[in-house]
Amino acid sequence: MGRGKIEIKRIENSSNRQVTYSKRKNGILKKAKEITVLCDAQVSLIIFAASGKMHDYISPSTTLIDILERYHKTSGKRLWDAKHENLNGEIERLKKENDSMQIELRHLKGEDINSLNYKELMALEDALETGLDKILEEENRELNFLWQQRLAVEGAREVENGFDQSVRDYNSHMPFAFRVQPMQPNLQERI
Incomplete structure (x- = not known):
């Protein structure tokens, strides 16, 4: 009992389309191998999936370049x-x-x-010296930047420490201390 003919059109269901692609790709690759062995034919087959993945077959007795050159000579089409x-x-x-x-x-x-000859060695030495100079300049810039940051942080600490000291000096010269009481009676201390 044979199968009925199917209409050749794009399969809309993506999973069915993928299954059909896989089966037919494997079938055509198998046929290409069989015709190579059975008929001593030189075959080249390239298939690109919708995803962009490539599958290919080339007869073991030839190369793709040889096949393309023969195609060019025979068909007259420029690839x-x-x-x-x-x-x-x-x-x-x-x-x-x-x-x-x-x-x-x-x-x-x-x-x-x-x-290397003498001139090439001299050019190599110059290139290495130039590269070393650039590296040292970059290192110097980075160290200078870090040093400037450290000075800025230490300067801020000195200002902060000076402010704290001046507040302490001011508080030590005050004859009495102010005591702030909360406004709500239930939070006041009982003496």
């Missing part, structure tokens, strides 16, 4: 235009720049400096 070529060149340039910076960083750490 890469000049903009992509420029981006590829920019990526290569950035990789070289990154490699150069990694080497420079190793040199600044004192690693792999045996291969």
